[in-house]
Structure formats: structure tokens, C-alpha cells
Amino acid sequence: NAGVTQTPKFRILKIGQSMTLQCTQDMNHNYMYWYRQDPGMGLKLIYYSVGAGITDKGEVPNGYNVSRSTTEDFPLRLELAAPSQTSVYFCASSHIWTGGQETQYFGPGTRLLVL
Amino acid sequence: TQLLEQSPQFLSIQEGENLTVYCNSSSVFSSLQWYRQEPGEGPVLLVTVVTGGEVKKLKRLTFQFGDARKDSSLHITAAQPGDTGLYLCAGDAFNKFYFGSGTKLNVKP
Numbered sequence A: 001n002a003g004v005t006q007t008p009k010f011r012i013l014k015i016g017q018s019m020t021l022q023c024t025q026d027m028n029h030n031y032m033y034w035y036r037q038d039p040g041m042g043l044k045l046i047y048y049s050v051g052a053g054i055t056d057k058g059e060v061p062n063g064y065n066v067s068r069s070t071t072e073d074f075p076l077r078l079e080l081a082a083p084s085q086t087s088v089y090f091c092a093s094s095h096i097w098t099g100g101q102e103t104q105y106f107g108p109g110t111r112l113l114v115l
Numbered sequence B: 001t002q003l004l005e006q007s008p009q010f011l012s013i014q015e016g017e018n019l020t021v022y023c024n025s026s027s028v029f030s031s032l033q034w035y036r037q038e039p040g041e042g043p044v045l046l047v048t049v050v051t052g053g054e055v056k057k058l059k060r061l062t063f064q065f066g067d068a069r070k071d072s073s074l075h076i077t078a079a080q081p082g083d084t085g086l087y088l089c090a091g092d093a094f095n096k097f098y099f100g101s102g103t104k105l106n107v108k109p
Helices: none
Strands: A004-007 A010-013 A017-026 A029-037 A043-052 A054-057 A065-067 A076-078 A086-096 A112-114 B005-007 B012-013 B021-026 B031-039 B044-049 B056-058 B059-063 B071-076 B084-091 B097-100 B103-108
Touching: A004 A112, A017 A029, A017 A086, A017 A112, A029 A112, A043 A065, A043 B097, B005 B084, B012 B021, B021 B103, B031 B071, B044 B056, B071 B084
Parallel strands: A010 A112, B012 B103
Antiparallel strands: A004 A017, A017 A076, A029 A043, A029 A086, A043 A054, A065 A076, A086 A112, B005 B021, B021 B071, B031 B044, B031 B084, B056 B059, B059 B071, B084 B097, B084 B103
16 A cells, blocks of 8 residues: 555746646545645645545635545645745545544645745 | 644753643644654654543653643653654644644754
């Protein structure tokens, strides 16, 4: 099992460019999450999904879009990159809602720099 | 503003010392988790506490959930250099999941 994989590991974008951060899990987990972590801060939930075809907003969804066409994949889309989106992005997955004592497994992160 | 406030933000201690990290909120959480994060990696779950007043032990780490389920603490006994990392608390509230800003711990040999 590879667990949760994320690509790319690092990316530099110019203001206004768009990109998709990829996330794949091979644990057959229903729940998937996208977080961002700014320097010196904790993680903030951007979007989450409870299963294929179902997504919902987290704490900081503005400027992002997601889709969940399969159980395994949960890509995060940035349409018009802004310097405020410079951050480290983590994808995570869990079998059930993580608040229900379920372990949430994190990917290694994607470091994004918007200039 | 953070729903969960952690203190201290930074902690640098000598090997063998004890320490406590606090995670506080004015909101009630249905459960609270503690994670440890190494540089360049994602967080790794240490423990989940669910019941008010619950105490869980993981070797030299002791986790406590407040009676009102608004706060939690992590106590490390006889810290080792291998305990160095960023410790994050996270809680389930309002059907969302919130992280604290973290405590960066450095244990010097």
C-alpha cells in the first residue's frame, strides 16, 4: 500500500495561472480531505468529500474547487492563483469521518509558491 | 482567529525534562486528536480522546481531555531528542475539523 500520494511535491506559479494538485489513496477510504498549512499555523480544511460524487466546503474554500469522480482520487483545482495561496497543501483520507475516532492518513504535501 | 489555541508556541528543553502542551477552546468538541508532524511530512495521529475527563497514555506521553470537552493537554515525561517535532491538536466541531496552530518542540541532547 502506498497510502496517500500527492503530486507535484513542489510548484511555482505566476499570479493568475491555474493548476491541479493531485491526490490519490489506495486504502479504499470513503472520506478525503484537503488542508492548507501556512508557516507557523495549523492546518485549515479547504474541502472534503464523504464519497465519490459528494464534496463539501471546509473552513477556507474560496479560490479552490474539487471533484471526486472515483473513490481513489480527489484533485484540488486552483483557477486563478494568488500570492495568498502560497502554502503547503496536504491531502488526507479516512475510512469514516475522522471525528469518529477514525485515523486520518496524510500525504507528504505539495509546497506551492505563487509569485 | 483559531478555534483551537495551543500553548506554548515554541518549547526548547533538555533531554530528560518533563513538559506539558495545552490546547484550549471556548467550543465543545465531540472528539479531539493529537498529531505529531516532522519537517517536510504530513501529520501523524498520536491519539484520539472522546470522553470528557478521559486520560490516555502512550509510553511517555499522557493525553487528557477536559471534563467539558473544550480543552486538552499533552504531557511528555523524560523527553528524548526523538520527541522533537511539531505537535498539533485537532477537534471535531460543527461537522468540520479544526487544527490548532501547533507547538514546536525541540529536545536538546
